[in-house]
Amino acid sequence: MPTHSEIYTVDPKNAEHVLKTNFSNYGKVNILIIVILYGEKWRHQQKLASYEFSSEVLRDFISVVFLANVAKLVAKVSEAATFNMKINLQELLMKCTLASIFKVGFGTELNSLSESDEIGYQFSKVFDDDNVNVYWRYMDPSWKIKRMLNIGS
Structure with missing residues (x-):
């Protein structure tokens, strides 16, 4: 299909080619491997998959x-x-760190350093505001009373 392709193989050398030897040639692809192997073949396949x-x-x-x-x-x-x-x-340092952690943790570009990306900017703003609130909750022992009286953040 134009938007989807599948490759089936029973040869561990093919799996090694995709997962280890030439992994960079396959770009950003979703790889699903279902392996039903026993003994030495299983150990070999396990070693290949663990590389990823x-x-x-x-x-x-x-x-x-x-x-x-x-x-x-x-x-x-x-x-x-x-x-x-x-x-x-x-x-800027916080946005750089946040963008990096977001990409590593969630696999998605946050683009928090770009003012042109509204979603990244909004997420960064909310994240910063929440960090301030957590800080003040930690520093202010009366935060529970303020919450009950609906005072402050």
Whole structure:
């Protein structure tokens, strides 16, 4: 089908080709593998599948994501310096971190560093507001009374 394709194989070498040897050639694809194997074939397949979820692969992915978001941050700071604009560096650092964590944790671009992405901007704003509320709840021992009296945030 034009929007969907499936490949079936019983050869572990094909699975190794997709999952390990040439994984980068397959881009961002959804891979579902159902394996019914026993003995040595099972151990071989298990070893191949575990590569996808290894700490090294995760560490490499996190590095790529963080470096991409740091590049966006550097571009923002460079632009501000070029045009002698004031920026809130703490806010930009938080947005950069949030975007990176969001991509790693949920697999979705938040684009919180881009003011043109309204959803990313709104999420970042709500996230920041909630963090402030949690902070003040921790710092203010009378927050329960204020909530009962409907006073404050």
